[in-house]
Amino acid sequence: MTFTSPTTRSSPAVSIEAAIAAAVATVERNARALGAAYPGDTTVDNRYHPRSAEGAVPEGGNRGWTTSFRTGQLWLAWELTGDDVHRRAAEADVSDFGHRVRNEIDLDTHDLGFLYTLSTVAAYRLTGARSARSDALLAADHLLRRFLEPAGIIQAWGDLSDPLQRGRTIIDSLMNMPLLTWAAEQTGEERYSDAVRRHTAQLEQHILRPDDSTFHTFYWDAETGEPLRGATEQGAFDESCWARGQAWGVYGFAMNYAVTGDERLLVAARRCAGYFLRHLPADDVPFWDLVYTDGSDAPRDSSSAAIVVCGLLELARVESDAAQAAEWAARAHAILASLIANYTPVTPEDADGLILHSVYDLPKDVGVDEATLWGDYFYLEALMRVSRPEWKKYW
Numbered sequence: 001m002t003f004t005s006p007t008t009r010s011s012p013a014v015s016i017e018a019a020i021a022a023a024v025a026t027v028e029r030n031a032r033a034l035g036a037a038y039p040g041d042t043t044v045d046n047r048y049h050p051r052s053a054e055g056a057v058p059e060g061g062n063r064g065w066t067t068s069f070r071t072g073q074l075w076l077a078w079e080l081t082g083d084d085v086h087r088r089a090a091e092a093d094v095s096d097f098g099h100r101v102r103n104e105i106d107l108d109t110h111d112l113g114f115l116y117t118l119s120t121v122a123a124y125r126l127t128g129a130r131s132a133r134s135d136a137l138l139a140a141d142h143l144l145r146r147f148l149e150p151a152g153i154i155q156a157w158g159d160l161s162d163p164l165q166r167g168r169t170i171i172d173s174l175m176n177m178p179l180l181t182w183a184a185e186q187t188g189e190e191r192y193s194d195a196v197r198r199h200t201a202q203l204e205q206h207i208l209r210p211d212d213s214t215f216h217t218f219y220w221d222a223e224t225g226e227p228l229r230g231a232t233e234q235g236a237f238d239e240s241c242w243a244r245g246q247a248w249g250v251y252g253f254a255m256n257y258a259v260t261g262d263e264r265l266l267v268a269a270r271r272c273a274g275y276f277l278r279h280l281p282a283d284d285v286p287f288w289d290l291v292y293t294d295g296s297d298a299p300r301d302s303s304s305a306a307i308v309v310c311g312l313l314e315l316a317r318v319e320s321d322a323a324q325a326a327e328w329a330a331r332a333h334a335i336l337a338s339l340i341a342n343y344t345p346v347t348p349e350d351a352d353g354l355i356l357h358s359v360y361d362l363p364k365d366v367g368v369d370e371a372t373l374w375g376d377y378f379y380l381e382a383l384m385r386v387s388r389p390e391w392k393k394y395w
């Protein structure tokens, strides 16, 4: 497998505002090129194409777990520029997300959190749209149906009766909890917040390992609730530490600590962050799995770096130790500076991604050394967080 290594560019001064302008121009260009069609999860040779058809969903249709990252980019672009062209495009997506949930299209996934937080919840937060609120609550109910008693976890993937997926959850699920937290706030119903509290506590106990690395996925016995074993799906091997999973851990544990008040989640976020930072190569952007270190020719995953910038900034916000908070923020700024200097396209028109050199699923050879919708979203969120510290997150 060949891929192009990022080359460290000489860029002594990184301008956040110039990076925002370049990123927003690309978001606008992609929106013009694709119109209502959703792009694929990743670029192909650095170009986004309409998402492929699957089952009853036609080409460019709303299926899979990543379509809302386009919508999230549009909301961010609108907030950053005030240009209503982005708002109109985001609102078209939001109405389509309503269609998806009301018609039960491709909902057998915990990623309803990613999907409906960045589309309908963001719409409601930013514009007060009542239809977006009711569609988001419908999605939260679908997500809650995946909660398994007595294990106290939300099953990640597939139909609940699928024997291969039953009782399995994954570290990414931490990022899907905000949909339930938002539903609890909106309705006052504790069934949503109870699920968040129990699911996150189970992940803290079992998916985080004693050396502060994480399993990508973990199985429980759905009938007895007994914790069974960790395993990977997208990492190098079961005991390795998949970079993106560790990044989800930093951001996810920090956010869920803030809403549950469970101190163990704050400790978990710190441990995930420490491990991630100790395993970065010299340019601060990780290899796709943290088993690889400087000197390796493995591909990088810039999307993990973008996620961890947001996660470290969130951790800095909730951190009780002021000196430690300053350190998390400083490390976040350094990683973001490297992304801007070394991982953005030199000539923006030459690529559709906001950041290059991400990996979706290397073991399956999917989206290796490409831009990804989520990498682009979190890069723009990171720029927003750094340039507008008063910004209110969609999560």
Ligand code: GLY
Pocket (backbone or CB within 6 Å): 172, 234, 244, 360
């Ligand atoms: N949530 C799936 C991934 O990070 O690839």
